[in-house]
Amino acid sequence: MAQSLVLETASGPHAATDPITMEVIQNALVALADEMAFTVARTARSFVLKEALDYSTALFDAGGALVAQGTCLPLHLGAMPVAVEAVMREFGNDVHPGDIFATNDPYDGSTHLPDVVLVKPVFLGERLIGWSTVLAHQTDIGGRVAGGNASDSTELYQEGLRIPPTRLYDRGEASHTLFRIIERNVRVPSLVLGDIRSQVAACSIGERGLIELAKRYGIERFEAYCQALMDYAERFARAEIGKLAKGVYHFTDYLDGDGIVPGKITLQVAVEVLADRIRVDFAGTSPQVKGAINSVYAFTRSATLASVRSILPLDLPNNAGYFRAVEVTVPEGTILNPRSPAPVAARGLTGFRIADTVMGALAQIRPDLVPACGSNSPDAGVSIGGYHKDGTPFVYLEFLLASWGGGPNRDGADALTGMIINYSNTPAELLETEQPLVVERYAFVPDSGGAGRWRGGLAMDRHLRFTADEAIFQVRSDRRDIPPYGLAGGAPGASSDVTIRRADGTEERHPAKFLTSVRKGDRLRIRLAGGGGYGKVAEREPARVLEDVLDGKVSLAAADRDYGVIIRGTPPTVDAAATAARRARTAQG
């Protein structure tokens, strides 16, 4: 078929690979992984897959090395290979055409129970040529709290159904037993089974595509190109790492607490840049915690790989070759490498903080690129659950995020998802048609971005008025005690806060993680944190402060207090002399 496109290099038939065929195969593999992703988007049932895009697709070679990953969730970069490894370890040569394996065991192939990974071996004839895999976050996986994301479980057994690497399809035959077990253990079986079926469909798309490629180029040649692609990514990554300043870079960031035992949790990292690789060590990190925010090693590594990836060129292929250039070490028994059966359901929060911590170290390596800490990961998770008068239940669940930190040459973006996760928000109008809520405010908070030469992005308020009779309100927030950090002399962003203004007018403050009941007319006021500032505030151009004042993002008082910029008159202008004098006084201390 289409032999006219087969290419030979000028260096002759002995050269195993040529750069043109390599580029064509790279395109085909990425397109195939994306086509698998589209298949999930098309056929999945749940909101979490269709809207939050909380899934990933990937293709592996016969030896279990990642050759291409779909354009999905950055936090999953590195979470897929452990599933294939687990299946290979468990089943060895006992794999056959038509088999599909499943696992959701955080300690054996997955990273928390809701993430069910399907792994399909791909054969051309009798020969294993690769693996087609799809990870998808299921809407429910049983356990004591609906949704499988609760942060207040204290052991894995509370968190739901645990599936070790298991044969879900045996030579094309579905395992009735396993499907029945899943069906009987989850709260929304039609959604979960529907989503698993969509994973099966996407695995088959990947299988078909890999077979076509192996047929077109021949198995040996195709495999040689897969190796060449990984070698290329490795070479590329090592060459880029070689350009970085060698040394060891330390950074420490914190979680406010696990919601059970009071006290902050330390995440500590040392990033060592060597001649052609990067070593990341989390020694000094807090021990594993009671609450369910422990992050298993695979997830810690995945969040780290995604973070390091962001300081390398965008066109670096996401395959195992890149992984070879980065080594991640985490002491066992810490919150970043817990022992079974430590609970892990809400490890997402810790993943965001791993990224913040690693980025703090990377900022010292690439001060030209890495911004101060943002509030751009969903640090606040809010749920409201109860029953309408007629007995029908309602469940509202929302993950909220705000803004970026200031960067080395620009202000932090106001209202934008972080690069570690690609989340969206829920339109107020949709929310009001579906939940007993009226959204009273969704807006920026002036003066909340960390001051600096480059201002941190603004915090945001979300105010909800509850309109049904009664419900349980649960909040899992962070960045209250330890706000997002500034860099290069920039101030941290404003802290988060949650208050309840009861229908009778009384105000209540609560800790960052809490649960309470609410009644009709109560107003829930969630304030997210602001992004950290970058650089010394004295270096901020007064004209930029004036622009922020005109836009009401910085108040007149804060312009004076935080930036030392005096603005007067109508229309407002910068009083240059007064500003210079004010800044001189500040500089003298």
Next chain:
Amino acid sequence: MSWRIGVDIGGTFTDLVFLADDGTAETAKVLSTPDDYSRGIVEGIAQVLKPRGVDPATVREVLHGTTVATNAILEHKGAKVGLITTEGFRDTLEIRRLRMPQLYDLNYVKPLTLVPRRWRTEVVERILHTGEVLVPLDEAGARTAIDMLIAAGVDAIAVCLINAYVDGRHERRIRELVRLRDQHLPVCLSSEILPEIKEYERTSTTVVNAYIVPVVENYLRRLTQALKELGIASPLMVMQSNGGAMGVQAASERPIHIIESGPAAGVVGGAEVARKLGLDNVLTFDMGGTTAKASMVEKGRYDRLGEMDVGAGINLAGRLLKGGGYHVRVPAIDIAEVGAGGGSIVRIDAGGALKVGPDSAGAMPGPVCYDQGGQDPTVTDCNVILGFLSPDYLVGGGLKLARGKAVDAMQSRIAGPLGMSLEAAAWGVHVVANASMARALRAVSSERGRDPRDYALLAFGGNGPVHAVTLAQSMNMRRVLVPPVSGVFSALGLLFPETEHHYVRTFKRRLEAADPAEMTAAFEQMRAEGRQALAVEGYGEADSRFEMQADLRYLKENSELTVAIDGIGDFPAKARARFDQAHEQAYGYSSADEQAEVVNLRLIARGISKVSRVPAALTVHAGGQAKGPSARHRRAYFGAEHGWHNTPVLRRAEVPRSGQAGPLIVEEYDSTTVVPPGCRVALGDWQALTIDIGR
């Protein structure tokens, strides 16, 4: 004899097609005049009409595809807009939906908000989703807000209040209050522009409209005037992104509909040609200088999407990862785009891989062979080296190419460093460009559950027919079609569509509970708007058609599918059956046991022309068609397997109807078709070339 003229403006060239009642077509390609596009258009028209002694009064209609609206948005040259919102929602426009269109990118920059915060102002009022007025409009506060914006000197005001899709009374009252202060200031209400649920999407759409209203209004007024001075008084119609045409007044009031008018015209043209040739399954492929676009046409129909992100850049992943550009919720033909065109730059990256695009040499300096100072080799340079493009015959010989310079650039920058022969490297670039364009074709076929091998590839655009056959081969497709006037095909496509106006109303109800009286009232309201818009364009009741549609989804699904409605009476049952079927096709399953809900009602008002808009046969007299190609044979390289061939060069009219085997090259005024060895080309109906792919 009377004439109709299609005018398509691109960055470099303005393409014109003149179509007479008897199917005679003339084409022209003139340089665009970006300072005032209407000048280039009028010059181009005069250039064809005058020497032929055609009386401008015999021009029956001018149809226009324009980038004026898009450019105003991309270059931030729109109006100074003030925005009035509900208290608590001043920042909706800037918060957007939070999402980023690019992974791992620390340098990502959010698009500049079209209305800065200082000109976004709140009023106290609140309507609930049920339509109940919870807080009446604070008129004194509204007056203060309006005064502030007028004092700031805004050119237009957009009003978008929460839940105004249910009831626009407060928005209308605000417009009355503006009118008390200023009779002429354009005011766009979200309840009229897009009465559809989701506040960000509605606000953004309304703001973009207000942002381009003054620009588009002004441009269309100038163009109408310039045509009049030339003696053409017939109506000027503008192409919409949805595949229909609309008059100047409608386009001036709702310019958000004309944003993607050029690309849409190509697909409409492709659909008509496919219909004429009796082909059910076609993928259209439009390759120009900087991008390649693909779309799917089945049984003469194309898919529409309900939204677009203007200026989101060319990013296939963007089909999964939304968030870039300026969101506009209007129906638009589903077109996938990749950054591969004739001007795409070839380079070797840090890891030693050969990359093509997405950077483009653009019109200036253009490919190295244009000899305008370009240093980076491009896809076009490689196609010249391979012998596919004649150095002497681009734009009918109007553009001479410096092949030697292309050879030097490819040799020193690409072939040498890779240790390859010149032709192998050039062929490699051709193949890598194809690999990138294949992704656009997959995006509209296999990602929609269609097998591209079941489709014919219909290629046009300046470079489409150069790459079409090798591209089709790489995807195992079996047939390629090259329509007449393929290099200016979008301008021809402009002549085909009927006049259309699209309306939408959010109507959120359980399907079985949809009240017929309420539905009838909603449709009647839209029908009245459509009737009025068509009347302005000269269509009476007898020439008007109204098509009813509904957007449905299973309860709690987050995306809808649009189904046709024949009548209100049996609506729930029929709509349900159609929806289940559409769901099966789009998503691979349907569920009889789930409840369905209606989200929106839609109406398309269509003005039907008295005579067919597509001629039965076509006779082309293209600008340089009469002149023969410069040489009758040329050496061309078809990859290692086939090597160099002394390849015949034909005019389209010389291609036998019985077919001729490749290799051969069909060279015309505005495009070149490459037929490799093993393939066979024949001239068919409607002067289309059909290429059957061997093996």
